[in-house]
Amino acid sequence: MCRKVIVSAKFAIAMMPSKNRRVIINIVGLCLIVLGLGNVLFGESILNKFLEKEMVLRPGSKMFELWKIPPLKLTLDFYLFNWTNPQDFQNLDIKPKFEELGPYRFIEVPHKVDIKWHTQNASLTYKKQSKYYFDAANSKGQLDDKIVTLNSLAVSLSSKAKRWSSLRRRVIDIALNVYNGDISITKSVNELLFEGYEDVLLNMANFLPTSLIDVKVPFDKFGYCYPRNYSADVTGIFNIHTGADDMRKFGQVHTWNYADTTRAYAPECAKVYGSPGEFQSLYLEPHKPVDFFLSDVCRTVTMDYTQTAEVEGIQGFRYEGGKRMVDNGTLYPENVCHCNGDCVPSGLMNITSCWFGSPMFLSYPHFYDADPYYLTEVDGLKPEKDKHELYLVLEPRSGLMLEMKARLQSNILVEPISDFKMFRNKRRIFFPLFWFEARTRVSPQLAEEFKLLPRLLLSGKVFGIISTVIGLIMLAWYPIKLHLQNRLIQQIKINNLDNETHHIVAKTISLQPEISPLLVESVQANAKILERADTQLTEFSIEASTSSTDRSSMQSSTSST
Incomplete structure (x- = not known):
């Protein structure tokens, strides 16, 4: 025919x-x-x-469903530092020695809950909820492995109480006697991570009036990741732009916990902005940094462009945390407002104000890219670029994630405090607790959809x-x-x-x-x-x-x- x-x-x-x-x-x-x-x-x-029209977050759209339940597989590898010589901590001539155990792998399945649309300013509000599953087959160890580490609860309380009145300091000194002067604890991996453990001092703080101890205890247990497992209240409430009115604001944070600033830092560093992690701005430009707002540190961090990289046959832009992200003003003067009054040598991020006053500091694993001072104070740590750097790769046209390896280490500051017998004549040290690697990579199936545009x-x-x-x-x-x-x-x-x-x-x-x-x-x-x-x-x-x-x-x- x-x-x-x-x-x-x-x-x-x-x-x-x-x-x-x-x-x-x-x-x-x-x-x-x-x-x-x-x-x-x-x-x-x-x-x-056409891409901009499809990227807008709207109810029932494909992009909304991908955002609500991300298709990327996210793995979390935890490495815990086992303290091998706690009995020598009183001796200032002997350094603390550590043995790295792990990885203990978990699979994170995140999704968004309590979603509310705000058409008046083209934004939506949500909470993030994640379920963590232990992957025993790909772990090097079991959840019941015993770990010797520092008593972080005792360190946190003593650090916060050192500025209280003499009467209240006396009360805390008496309370610390429940540990019999032992600054170390032995717990299982599961207790230290997601399950948490009960503590006499924590129970005591829950019963004492807030006016006496000036501490509002939000949890009934203590654990590094407690109570994140299937909880939507830990990371806060996000409000992001949908892009319906302006695609330049697509996926960017508008407010966090109903405010566009935080109280954790000085006003010049308290502004809430950047991506919460799912999306970046469209049409990324090489040699231009990207910003991420991290609720766990109550601030925005900047990552610098380094080079182009190929992931599953797709050309992307690679960004690294570098020294800028963990600097306190020594190398990048604009970061001095993040010191929280304690500007330590470069390489550690002071997040004390974001963690209920606990003297917590973030670094790269094994103090990678940090001032050499930190390594001289401990034994057993060996930083390596390939194992400990933090980077991600973004697709430049859509700003979507192609690959990520986020590696961070949690440290707590131990210092001598004369008012408390337990910490009298102790060394001042940034004590490493654990580090983790959050890793994801675009699947071959999803990569084919990315290749469709070019x-x-x-x-x-x-x-x-x-x-x-x-x-x-x-x-x-x-x-x-x-x-x-x-x-x-x-x-x-x-x-x-x-x-x-x-x-x-x-x-x-x-x-x-x-x-x-x-x-x-x-x-x-x-x-x-x-x-x-x-x-x-x-x-x-x-x-x-x-x-x-x-x-x-x-x-x-x-x-x-």
Whole structure:
């Protein structure tokens, strides 16, 4: 059927007058040129507009479902430092020695809950809830492994109480006697991480009036990650822009816990901004840093662009935490407002104010990229770039995550406090507790969807170039054809003129007997050649006339029909 339609169309065009055919071909060629140039010049802009429309967070959209329950597999590897010589902590000449145990791997399954839409400012509010599953097959150890570590509860309480009145300090000193002067504890991996453990001091704090101890205890147990497992109240309440009004704000934090600033830092460092982790801004530019708001540290951190990287066949931008993220103003003066009054050597991030006054400090694992001072105070730590750096790779057009390896170490500051017997004459040290690696990578299936955009863009440009070339050929077809016909006619006229000249020369020579016989023979031979050429030209003209007559007859009969 299609073949019949095409043949009919070709026949109809062939039967049209030549002038009409020329007009139609020129119009089609011009349209192809406009279409082709449009694809080449504006194809990327059109694709970007389509991408922006699809990226907007709206109820029921594909992007909303991907955001609500991320398809990327997120693994958490925990490494705990086992303290091998706690009995020597009183001896200032012996450094604390550590043995790294792990990894203890968990699979995190996050999703968003309590979602509320705010159309008046194109934003939505949500909480993050995660479920953690222990992956025994890929772990090096079991959850019941015993770990010797520092009594973080005692250290936290003593650090907070050192500025209280003498009477209240006396009460805390008496309370610390429940540990019999032992600054170390032995707990299982599960107790230290997600399950938590009960503590006499914690129970006591829950029963004592807040006016006496000036501490509001939010939990009934203590654990490094307690009570994160399936809790939506730990990370706070986020409000982010959906991008419906302005895609430049897409996925960026508007408020956290209903405020656009935090109380954890000085006003110049308290602004809430950046990505909460799921999305970055669209159309990322190389050599320009990206910002992430981390609720666990109550602040925004900046990551610097380093290079392009390929993940599952997709070109992305690689960003690293570097020294900027954990500096306190020594290397980057703008970070001095994050010191919280205690500007320690570069390499540790002071998050005391975000952790209920507990003297907590974040660093890279094994004090990687930190001031050498920290390594001189401990034994058993060995920083390595490949194992301990923090980086991520983002797809530059959409800002979505291609790969992430976030590695951070939790440390607590132990210092001598004369008012408390348990900490009297103790060394000042940043005690490493544990470090973790949060890792994710785009799946091959999802990577194919990422590859679709550049493929569409390339296909559009190729189609545009081909359409433009075809259009130019169609516009130039009749002028070129006319030019060739004119040249052919001119060549025929020149040949006829040459024939007539040769006849005249031959006749002239034949009338002159005094000319050399050799010359006469040569002229006669040329005359014969010219005579044969003249005969062939005459036959060609007769055939051309006959063909023209046949075509005229066919057109006449078609018209009558």
